[in-house]
Amino acid sequence: MALEQQLTNNETSQLHNQNQGNEILVEAKNIKKYFPIKGGILKHTVGHVKAVDDVSLSIKQGETLGLVGESGSGKSTLGRVILRLLEPTEGEIIFDKEDISHLSNRKLRNYRKNMQIVFQDPFASLNSKMSVGELIEEPLLVQSSATKPERKQKCIDLLEKVGLRASDRTKYPHEFSGGQRQRISIARALALNPKFIICDEPVSALDVSIQAQVLNLMADLQDEFNLTYLFIAHDLSVVKHISDRVAVMYLGRIAEIAPKKPLYDNPLHPYTKALLSSVPSTDVKHRREKIHLTGDLPSPADPPSGCAFRTRCIHAHEKCALERPELTDMGDGHYVACHLYDQGR
Amino acid sequence: MTQKPLLEVEGLKTYFYLDNDLVAKAVDGVDFSIAPGETLAIVGESGSGKSITSLSIMQLINKPGRIIEGTIHLHNENLLTKSGKQMTKIRGNDIAMIFQEPMTALNPVYTIGNQIIETLRKHKKYTKQVAREKAIELLKLVGFPRAEQIMNEYPHQLSGGMRQRAMIAMAISCEPKLLIADEPSTALDVTIQAQILDLLQEMKERLDMSILLITHDLGVVAEYADRVLVMYGGQVVEETSVENLFEHTKHPYTNGLLDSLPSLEKEVKRLGAIRGTVPPAHSFPKGCRFSDRCPHVMDQCYGSNPDLLSIEPNHKVRCYLYD
Numbered sequence: 182m183a184l185e186q187q188l189t190n191n192e193t194s195q196l197h198n199q200n201q202g203n204e205i206l207v208e209a210k211n212i213k214k215y216f217p218i219k220g221g222i223l224k225h226t227v228g229h230v231k232a233v234d235d236v237s238l239s240i241k242q243g244e245t246l247g248l249v250g251e252s253g254s255g256k257s258t259l260g261r262v263i264l265r266l267l268e269p270t271e272g273e274i275i276f277d278k279e280d281i282s283h284l285s286n287r288k289l290r291n292y293r294k295n296m297q298i299v300f301q302d303p304f305a306s307l308n309s310k311m312s313v314g315e316l317i318e319e320p321l322l323v324q325s326s327a328t329k330p331e332r333k334q335k336c337i338d339l340l341e342k343v344g345l346r347a348s349d350r351t352k353y354p355h356e357f358s359g360g361q362r363q364r365i366s367i368a369r370a371l372a373l374n375p376k377f378i379i380c381d382e383p384v385s386a387l388d389v390s391i392q393a394q395v396l397n398l399m400a401d402l403q404d405e406f407n408l409t410y411l412f413i414a415h416d417l418s419v420v421k422h423i424s425d426r427v428a429v430m431y432l433g434r435i436a437e438i439a440p441k442k443p444l445y446d447n448p449l450h451p452y453t454k455a456l457l458s459s460v461p462s463t464d465v466k467h468r469r470e471k472i473h474l475t476g477d478l479p480s481p482a483d484p485p486s487g488c489a490f491r492t493r494c495i496h497a498h499e500k501c502a503l504e505r506p507e508l509t510d511m512g513d514g515h516y517v518a519c520h521l522y523d524q525g526r
Numbered sequence: 527m528t529q530k531p532l533l534e535v536e537g538l539k540t541y542f543y544l545d546n547d548l549v550a551k552a553v554d555g556v557d558f559s560i561a562p563g564e565t566l567a568i569v570g571e572s573g574s575g576k577s578i579t580s581l582s583i584m585q586l587i588n589k590p591g592r593i594i595e596g597t598i599h600l601h602n603e604n605l606l607t608k609s610g611k612q613m614t615k616i617r618g619n620d621i622a623m624i625f626q627e628p629m630t631a632l633n634p635v636y637t638i639g640n641q642i643i644e645t646l647r648k649h650k651k652y653t654k655q656v657a658r659e660k661a662i663e664l665l666k667l668v669g670f671p672r673a674e675q676i677m678n679e680y681p682h683q684l685s686g687g688m689r690q691r692a693m694i695a696m697a698i699s700c701e702p703k704l705l706i707a708d709e710p711s712t713a714l715d716v717t718i719q720a721q722i723l724d725l726l727q728e729m730k731e732r733l734d735m736s737i738l739l740i741t742h743d744l745g746v747v748a749e750y751a752d753r754v755l756v757m758y759g760g761q762v763v764e765e766t767s768v769e770n771l772f773e774h775t776k777h778p779y780t781n782g783l784l785d786s787l788p789s790l791e792k793e794v795k796r797l798g799a800i801r802g803t804v805p806p807a808h809s810f811p812k813g814c815r816f817s818d819r820c821p822h823v824m825d826q827c828y829g830s831n832p833d834l835l836s837i838e839p840n841h842k843v844r845c846y847l848y849d
């Protein structure tokens with residue numbers, strides 16, 4: 182009975198969240214990020230790695246957008262461009278209705294408070310010479326006017342929020358396990374009360390039991406602070422669990438983007454279908470039919486003409502080599518970039 | 527199982543003697559066997575002793591570590607009584623190993639072709655020409671259509687999945703009877719992971735190999751293994767068939783792992799995480815090694831460590847709930 186009551190409360194609060202979540206917080210428009218490849222003795226630019234190649238997406242207030250794709254498909258690069266940790270080669274980034282693509286570093290500082298990132302490797306991403314207190318209070322010191330006692334109090338509050346102890350403030354990162362370090366990274370990201378957090382494979386390095394602890398924590402924090410997440414990961418089950426909508430990237434482009442239910446129940450893009458069918462399942466009774474992809478991800482320096490997926494696609498046809506498929510609206514927020522759907526569903 | 531086992535490990539203990547007089551009991555009394563043609567998976571969180579178990583079989587344990595007890599029989603011969611030279615011959619010929627990070631097995635300064643040819647010549651005494659042809663054949667077998675070209679390439683020129691396949695080609699080149707695969711696909715994307723694991727499955731059938739598959743991915747276990755050992759704190763806590771493990775899970779730790787796993791099939795609001803973390807191998811809790819994290823812990827559990835007992839034919843559990 183009590184449990185049911187709780188569930189209903191949860192559902193109503195979720196509905197509430199969704200209603201206020203109609204406002205778009207983050208928008209990326211036609212983002213390109215090309216990295217020059219230097220060659221020869223004179224180190225001339227001999228080509229470009231098209232890490233992100235014309236990507237547009239938007240994320241609503243309070244929403245989690247999952248971003249999946251193979252290694253090297255451009256997920257992290259896109260995330261860094263959105264935060265302007267990398268300069269886009271082309272395209273616009275709109276944050277909270279403001280075009281931030283051309284803001285100077287000084288003006289960006291006001292926005293930086295609202296946009297944070299949590300990285301995959303909890304070992305590499307924390308400066309090992311700083312105590313936990315220094316790590317968490319650093320953003321406050323640099324970007325707020327909080328006094329020393331205020332910073333200390335905030336740090337203690339944050340530690341408790343992420344499931345650590347106030348006494349951990351004086352310890353150093355090497356004294357913690359991987360999952361605990363990820364909690365420290367999350368506390369640090371939360372220090373300035375951001376609106377938007379990019380989570381770049383935050384649980385990929387963790388064991389499943391610890392991964393579950395961190396995912397639960399992230400969901401709780403989202404509810405409490407109405408956070409907006411861009412959640413980057415390889416693991417399709419993790420992304421399904423945490424996301425409201427999911428975008429699938431392939432070789433710097435978005436292949437498909439949709440609310441999570443249609444994306445997982447009714448994937449349209451041949452790549453999404455193959456990806457989902459490849460996830461090993463613990464359901465020993467009902468085996469999914471696997472769609473086998475042959476070959477490896479082509480080099481983003483020299484992507485195939487037309488559709489980037491055509492070298493591995495079982496449905497590739499003549500048009501696929503000639504024309505790049507654009508994202509097509511299939512209704513209900515489901516978009517797919519594939520010539521099989523040029524005429525709609 | 528009526529067949530005589532290919533590999534039989536009994537009472538294996540591998541300890542590390544640390545500077546500060548601490549002893550890390552990485553593997554602490556492990557028994558299991560693998561039948562010819564069988565895939566046995568070992569699962570467990572990092573630090574549970576999976577890799578040290580497999581390195582012990584290969585006798586690749588370095589100081590300060592030492593195998594202090596136990597026997598490891600391959601076709602009735604105790605590997606622990608072999609000389610270093612004899613073991614070198616057995617590694618590669620009878621038992622081969624593939625690693626999570628292929629660069630630990632591939633030499634960056636030699637071409638892929640040279641490395642496979644070397645392995646073949648060392649173990650099979652082939653002429654250069656025959657070894658070369660055989661190497662090309664192997665590369666085609668593991669899915670390189672342009673095998674001749676790959677022969678001349680260096681490891682760094684290949685993607686992660688391609689390196690993994692090159693390493694598999696090298697590992698199976700001498701047709702070992704046992705292949706130990708330590709997290710062979712963990713660093714790869716799911717589509718490539720599926721390619722690699724399907725390839726291993728195919729090789730196993732073709733060469734009638736046995737596989738010891740070490741992984742922390744329960745989905746991989748469900749799809750590719752016949753039998754499973756669940757390890758925790760350097761010991762086996764549950765051992766059974768794959769079907770049983772997922773359909774009739776017994777040990778609270780195994781249950782915790784399964785509940786932690788987000789799944790594509792069923793949706794849950796919250797994941798059932800296991801509290802706490804894996805204890806270090808030099809300071810396990812007293813009594814049951816899982817007692818500090820177990821949701822079912824009883825008084826008895828703090829007293830002594832339960833034994834691994836058969837509770838049904840083909841199902842062993844180490845837990846007082848099933849005493």
Ligand SMILES: Nc1ncnc2c1ncn2[C@@H]1O[C@H](COP(=O)(O)OP(=O)(O)OP(=O)(O)O)[C@@H](O)[C@H]1O
Binds near residue numbers: 216231232251256
């Ligand atoms: N600073 C850089 N200079 C040159 N190339 C780069 C740079 N950063 C990334 N790239 C390339 O851009 C492509 C996309 O990289 P990115 O790190 O965004 O991939 P990802 O999807 O995050 O992959 P992973 O899943 O492995 O983290 C890759 O081919 C990568 O090698």
Ligand SMILES: Nc1ncnc2c1ncn2[C@@H]1O[C@H](COP(=O)(O)OP(=O)(O)O)[C@@H](O)[C@H]1O
Binds near residue numbers: 542552570573575807
């Ligand atoms: N060289 C070493 N020195 C000391 N302890 C070690 C060493 N190698 C492994 N261990 C310890 O042995 C235990 C089991 O390790 P390992 O077999 O690598 O775990 P797994 O492969 O299951 O992640 C861990 O507690 C680990 O810290």
Ligand code: SF4
Binds near residue numbers: 492496519
């Ligand atoms: S556009 Fe063509 S090659 Fe690309 S996914 Fe669709 S069918 Fe396949």
Ligand code: SF4
Binds near residue numbers: 814821827
């Ligand atoms: S013996 Fe006790 S503590 Fe150990 S797993 Fe069983 S119930 Fe839990």
Ligand SMILES: [Mg+2]
Binds near residue numbers: 256257258381
């Ligand atoms: Mg990345």
Ligand SMILES: [Mg+2]
Binds near residue numbers: 576577578
């Ligand atoms: Mg290991």
